[in-house]
Amino acid sequence: MRKTVEQIAGDTQGISFAFPVYVFEGKGGGPTAYLQAALHGGELPGVVAIDALMPMLRKAELQGRIRGKITIVPSANPIGRAQYAAGDLMGRFHFGTQTNFNRDFPLLSSPDDNPEYLLDQSTVDQRLKARLVALSMGHDIVLDLHCDDESLAYLYVPTVLWPFMQDCAAAMNMDAVILWDGDCGAAFDQASIDPYLGAPTERARFDRRVVSTVEYRGLADVDAALAQHDAEGLYRLLVMRGVIEDAAVAPSKPFRGLTSPIENVEMVRAPCAGALLYHVKPGDRVEEGQKLVTIVHSPGEVDGRLDVLAPQAGLILTRRNRRAAYSGDDLLKLVGSRPSATHRPGALED
Numbered sequence: 001m002r003k004t005v006e007q008i009a010g011d012t013q014g015i016s017f018a019f020p021v022y023v024f025e026g027k028g029g030g031p032t033a034y035l036q037a038a039l040h041g042g043e044l045p046g047v048v049a050i051d052a053l054m055p056m057l058r059k060a061e062l063q064g065r066i067r068g069k070i071t072i073v074p075s076a077n078p079i080g081r082a083q084y085a086a087g088d089l090m091g092r093f094h095f096g097t098q099t100n101f102n103r104d105f106p107l108l109s110s111p112d113d114n115p116e117y118l119l120d121q122s123t124v125d126q127r128l129k130a131r132l133v134a135l136s137m138g139h140d141i142v143l144d145l146h147c148d149d150e151s152l153a154y155l156y157v158p159t160v161l162w163p164f165m166q167d168c169a170a171a172m173n174m175d176a177v178i179l180w181d182g183d184c185g186a187a188f189d190q191a192s193i194d195p196y197l198g199a200p201t202e203r204a205r206f207d208r209r210v211v212s213t214v215e216y217r218g219l220a221d222v223d224a225a226l227a228q229h230d231a232e233g234l235y236r237l238l239v240m241r242g243v244i245e246d247a248a249v250a251p252s253k254p255f256r257g258l259t260s261p262i263e264n265v266e267m268v269r270a271p272c273a274g275a276l277l278y279h280v281k282p283g284d285r286v287e288e289g290q291k292l293v294t295i296v297h298s299p300g301e302v303d304g305r306l307d308v309l310a311p312q313a314g315l316i317l318t319r320r321n322r323r324a325a326y327s328g329d330d331l332l333k334l335v336g337s338r339p340s341a342t343h344r345p346g347a348l349e350d
């Protein structure tokens with residue numbers, strides 16, 4: 001294994017950011033893989049899963065069982081990770097540009113383009129994004145490990161890679177898969193798949209390519225057992241796709257989770273501000289019209305509560321971890337069986 005430290009120059013003198021990258025070269029002949037975590041600075045389930053995965057990779061390397069190159073970035077965003085305001089980590093948007101760290105990645109027209117031409121003429125967050133694309137481009141498997149607020153485990157998968165990636169969802173023990181295509185605001189996964197969409201079939205190889213944003217449950221789902229479970233899932237995926245040799249790993253059973261186009265995800269929003277009394281949690285199945293959340297908007301008043309109902313039947317995928325909402329705030333994600341009446345093109349959230 002080789003460790004390097006990437007340096008990203010800040011936008012003012014005396015400031016720079018650094019993050020380590022670990023590369024297992026492999027002996028050749030297998031697909032290659034790139035894993036990164038915490039692009040928003042604080043999604044720790046993926047970080048600790050990678051930490052639990054590393055001993056397995058070191059052992060596989062010692063025993064000569066790594067075939068394809070594996071590149072690991074355990075904590076991909078030192079800028080966002082440092083953005084504390086009044087005690088709260090605020091790593092989703094770059095303070096300077098107000099841009100989501102997982103939007104506006106450079107979109108290459110071909111996997112052979114070099115995104116580093118952007119390095120000299122951009123802000124620090126754009127330099128970080130260009131560097132991450134440069135590090136990941138060319139790998140057959142690209143996994144971007146995030147988490148939601150409170151959530152099931154689910155994948156965002158480009159439609160062009162489905163159903164080929166069913167084995168990955170099964171290997172990682174995912175509860176659900178959300179399929180998307182088109183423009184999602186140039187998130188990292190879009191930057192990873194876009195250059196191949198126009199490539200010749202023998203180069204694109206959608207049957208063996210993996211690109212996914214992984215949502216490892218909720219922000220607080222950080223413990224040793226889950227980290228080990230998720231590390232084993234990642235390792236199983238790498239074995240099943242031929243990156244690592246390990247005869248001791250049994251093939252996964254077929255994927256039995258929910259698969260849905262992104263249009264069918266209901267982003268249920270708060271019609272008014274208030275305190276949230278949830279009646280459902282991730283994993284619950286609900287009927288159309290069922291009470292999801294009661295918002296206490298005028299405490300003490302006879303009519304001071306408002307019930308938010310399910311717009312259609314489906315599975316509760318996520319909910320907020322805070323219990324206060326402003327008007328228009330996202331309350332939960334519900335996966336239905338028909339397109340949401342409020343669906344808008346692009347990513348589900350800002």
Ligand SMILES: [Zn+2]
Nearest residue numbers: 040043146147
């Ligand atoms: Zn994230």
